[in-house]
Amino acid sequence: MIKTHKCSSSTLQNILLRRGEDRDVSIAIPMEGVYFSQVYPFNRRFIFMDDGKRKYDIMASHMKFDLGKFQDLKNVMNAGTKYLTILRDPAEQYESMYTYYGYPGRFGADLHTFLLHPDLYFANREQRQSLQAGRNPMCQDNGFDARFVKPGDTSAEMFISALDKWHDLVLIADHFDESLILLKDMMCWELDDVAYLKQNARSKDSVVSLTGVEREAIRRWNWADTLLYEHFNRTLWERVAAYGNERMAKDVAALRDRNEELSKDCVSRTMDRSDPRMWYPAGIKVNSFQLNDKAKNPHLCSQLTLPELKYLQKLRSRRSERG
Numbered sequence: 001m002i003k004t005h006k007c008s009s010s011t012l013q014n015i016l017l018r019r020g021e022d023r024d025v026s027i028a029i030p031m032e033g034v035y036f037s038q039v040y041p042f043n044r045r046f047i048f049m050d051d052g053k054r055k056y057d058i059m060a061s062h063m064k065f066d067l068g069k070f071q072d073l074k075n076v077m078n079a080g081t082k083y084l085t086i087l088r089d090p091a092e093q094y095e096s097m098y099t100y101y102g103y104p105g106r107f108g109a110d111l112h113t114f115l116l117h118p119d120l121y122f123a124n125r126e127q128r129q130s131l132q133a134g135r136n137p138m139c140q141d142n143g144f145d146a147r148f149v150k151p152g153d154t155s156a157e158m159f160i161s162a163l164d165k166w167h168d169l170v171l172i173a174d175h176f177d178e179s180l181i182l183l184k185d186m187m188c189w190e191l192d193d194v195a196y197l198k199q200n201a202r203s204k205d206s207v208v209s210l211t212g213v214e215r216e217a218i219r220r221w222n223w224a225d226t227l228l229y230e231h232f233n234r235t236l237w238e239r240v241a242a243y244g245n246e247r248m249a250k251d252v253a254a255l256r257d258r259n260e261e262l263s264k265d266c267v268s269r270t271m272d273r274s275d276p277r278m279w280y281p282a283g284i285k286v287n288s289f290q291l292n293d294k295a296k297n298p299h300l301c302s303q304l305t306l307p308e309l310k311y312l313q314k315l316r317s318r319r320s321e322r323g
């Protein structure tokens with residue numbers, strides 16, 4: 001999975017890591033933290049305890065990805081691997097990026113002010129080496145740096161069609177449940193494999209609320225992300241239609257019921273700060289879950305309530321023990 005920032009990718013990652021852990025297949029995990037590398041393009045030397053030959057079944061952590069080098073990534077994965085990514089409405093995604101990653105400090109403007117003259121703030125402050133892109137971040141996560149590409153440039157469409165070819169499924173966070181049912185169907189999984197608790201959600205008072213005009217301004221500013229999102233939102237709904245609308249509605253309802261049941265069973269408390277298992281950006285509250293010790297589904301519940309940092313640490317320990 002190409003892990004896109006602020007697109008519900010941690011929730012999707014939790015689903016994939018769980019599956020990998022339970023089936024005891026090989027999972028490529030970063031050496032430390034949550035990134036293979038934020039600075040250098042993906043290379044297998046960033047994989048924890050890699051021996052240079054091993055093939056992996058699951059990879060689901062952030063990386064600096066270059067679409068032109070997709071083949072390098074494929075070379076470390078086992079044959080038959082399915083390739084995924086996830087996108088989100090650029091208005092929601094960009095607000096989340098801007099707030100979570102401290103862009104007010106980076107651009108010297110809060111989001112409302114920035115949106116009045118984004119090109120001005122961007123031109124003054126954006127640096128070549130920035131870790132998360134200040135423009136078209138979902139394109140960058142998927143291997144196309146469109147920060148300095150002129151709006152309307154045809155390279156964006158070429159990128160989108162290349163991505164369409166490489167990926168087996170592009171999920172949409174705004175239609176996460178429908179996306180997960182398609183994933184379950186593609187992978188021949190059971191309902192519990194795609195059940196989830198929403199990971200990494202900010203609490204409401206850490207979200208900047210935007211007007212319709214501001215949301216449109218975000219879409220214009222992130223023009224390539226908007227093209228990308230619109231393309232894959234359309235293909236998602238084409239796949240839903242092929243799956244069958246009634247069948248999809250029934251399966252989504254079953255998934256939502258199961259999620260609710262698991263949430264009641266698994267969670268004793270939701271926290272939005274001071275959870276030692278979490279990393280919080282300055283001043284931002286992010287939800288996490290305390291495990292109910294008496295849960296009826298203790299194994300699944302412990303996985304569902306494990307934040308990303310801890311889950312990766314757990315997998316590293318397991319890998320170290322095995323040598």
Ligand SMILES: Nc1ncnc2c1ncn2[C@@H]1O[C@H](COP(=O)(O)OS(=O)(=O)O)[C@@H](OP(=O)(O)O)[C@H]1O
Binds near residue numbers: 005006007198201
């Ligand atoms: N199921 C589901 N449906 C819709 N949206 C969801 C879901 N799960 C997580 N989220 C939202 O995704 C945001 C976190 O994204 P990521 O996990 O990709 O963030 S990160 O880049 O890994 O830090 C974060 O967005 P914000 O709350 O707006 O910041 C989450 O609320």
